[in-house]
Amino acid sequence: MFWYIFVAIVATASAQTDETYRAIAYLRSETITGNVTFTETEDGVRVQGWIHGLDAGNYGFHVHELGDIGDCLATGAHYNPDDVTHGARDNEVRHVGDLGNVRFEGEGVEAVAIFDYVDSVIALRGRNSILGRSLVLHEREDDLGLTSHEDSLTTGNAGARVACGVIGILAPNGPWNSAARFVLTKSSLILILSNVLANRN
Ligand SMILES: *[C@@H]1O[C@H](CO)[C@@H](O)[C@H](O)[C@H]1NC(C)=O
Ligand SMILES: [Cu+2]
Secondary structure (H helix, E strand, O other), rough: HHHHHHHHHHHHHHHHOOOEEEEEEEEOOOOOOEEEEEEEEEEEEEEEEEEEEOOOOOEEEEEEEEOOOOHHHHHEEEOOOOOOOOOOOOOOOOOEEEEEEEEEEEEEEOOOOEEEEEOOOOOOOOOOOOOEEEEEEEEEOOOOOOOOOOOOOOOOOOEEEEHHHHHHEOOOOOOOHHHHHHOOHHHHHHHHHHHHHHHHO
């Protein structure tokens, strides 16, 4: 009987959670325009972006801890719930928010950064969730914790913040809390009750 109840609950819950979870951030300043989407996949979060407005080169790119974009300084430090040192995106030891650099390519004002990768550390739900925090683009290259500069192991010495945007919900527009998504429907209730009755001695 419990097996049937379990199956009915799982079937009901999963029927409502098959939509892909996605978030979006827009980067805006006087000169910079960009958008970055974050999509849950089996291997992590897929990060896809397009940013325009800086010369060709590498620029530090991080998730900062707060969604306060009163100005980009108000976004606080890199999101770092494990309180570890700064590193590259593919380092074992890194801030959750360490997304390394974005690379702009092209001539002069035509330069754009276009990227598409999966990061296995950031998440859209749970402890490493970046939702409601912010995405920050810096004026310089992030040294990925590899130089002797005093800021290398905290900020990558990436300098000032040239654009920032809040990471917000793109989809689904319903509740994101799976516990709150479980609704006892009439059909699952009938299934449960019929199994209770069938197993009664
Ligand atoms: C992001 O920017 C690109 C380039 O302008 C555009 O094609 C795309 O539709 C934008 N995506 C969103 C979600 O705004
Ligand atoms: Cu940063």
